[in-house]
Amino acid sequence: MDGMGFRVCSLSSGSDGNATYIGTSCTNILVDAGLTLKDTLDALQSIDVSPYDLDAILISHEHVDHIRSAGALSRKFDIPVYANQETWKAMQQKVGDIAPHNVRIFYTGMDFYINDINIQSYAVPHDAVEPVGFCFYNGNKKISIVTDLGHTNTSIIKMVQDSDLILLEANHDVHMLQMGPYPWPLKKRIMGKYGHLSNEQAGMALVEMLKDRTMYVLLAHLSQENNLPALAYETVTGILLSNGIKPGKDVVIDLTYRNGISSFYHIE
Ligand SMILES: [Zn+2]
Numbered sequence: 721m722d723g724m725g726f727r728v729c730s731l732s733s734g735s736d737g738n739a740t741y742i743g744t745s746c747t748n749i750l751v752d753a754g755l756t757l758k759d760t761l762d763a764l765q766s767i768d769v770s771p772y773d774l775d776a777i778l779i780s781h782e783h784v785d786h787i788r789s790a791g792a793l794s795r796k797f798d799i800p801v802y803a804n805q806e807t808w809k810a811m812q813q814k815v816g817d818i819a820p821h822n823v824r825i826f827y828t829g830m831d832f833y834i835n836d837i838n839i840q841s842y843a844v845p846h847d848a849v850e851p852v853g854f855c856f857y858n859g860n861k862k863i864s865i866v867t868d869l870g871h872t873n874t875s876i877i878k879m880v881q882d883s884d885l886i887l888l889e890a891n892h893d894v895h896m897l898q899m900g901p902y903p904w905p906l907k908k909r910i911m912g913k914y915g916h917l918s919n920e921q922a923g924m925a926l927v928e929m930l931k932d933r934t935m936y937v938l939l940a941h942l943s944q945e946n947n948l949p950a951l952a953y954e955t956v957t958g959i960l961l962s963n964g965i966k967p968g969k970d971v972v973i974d975l976t977y978r979n980g981i982s983s984f985y986h987i988e
Pocket residue numbers: 734735738783785786868941
């Protein structure tokens with residue numbers, strides 16, 4: 721008999737396109753569909769998941785790096801697309817026509833099921849109409865996926881605590897962003913309360929989020945212009961260390977990538 725638990729893999733992460741695979745022995749979900757159709761299919765093939773076996777596409781918010789191929793995937797492979805009402809309104813034009821039976825609405829803050837996976841959504845502060853993060857439950861296992869947020873708060877921290885695996889945004893290094901080529905309004909937006917988490921903010925959030933049971937953290941949505949993988953890793957692990965959490969021993973800190981899949985995680 722198949723055991724309980726999750727399989728998790730980031731197919732791509734960053735402002736070019738976000739998509740995360742999360743599955744159990746009988747369920748396959750794509751969280752965000754921000755890659756092109758071709759890149760999504762290539763990535764799914766590389767982890768041996770058929771698009772015909774996808775049970776759902778979950779949308780966190782309507783920015784194009786999260787929805788780019790949602791419509792095409794749904795039409796081609798008859799996949800239900802789940803988003804909250806405001807996000808549906810905001811993305812309807814961009815994703816094109818979706819068969820009525822594949823238009824699924826969830827309510828932010830209310831949990832719902834896709835087969836054997838219980839899904840909890842929660843509001844995050846970001847400059848979209850109704851952006852959310854997700855927690856996934858199967859048996860006693862829990863996965864959290866939270867990217868695209870300008871800051872964290874007590875309710876987000878509480879929601880994500882006790883996860884076995886956390887995929888969390890570490891978007892930029894504040895110094896690189898300040899010194900970098902972006903125009904000031906864009907810098908202000910990214911650093912703002914409704915922008916993106918910096919490496920430091922991610923590290924501080926993790927100090928509060930991490931509990932004994934958390935085995936893995938994946939740093940996500942790294943900026944190409946304003947971050948470096950090694951810098952994100954060093955900053956976050958440095959903050960954890962100075963707060964008595966030993967990376968590599970207490971928790972594994974890993975990266976996601978803009979041009980490729982992450983490690984494949986079995987949480988059992
Ligand atoms: Zn994004």
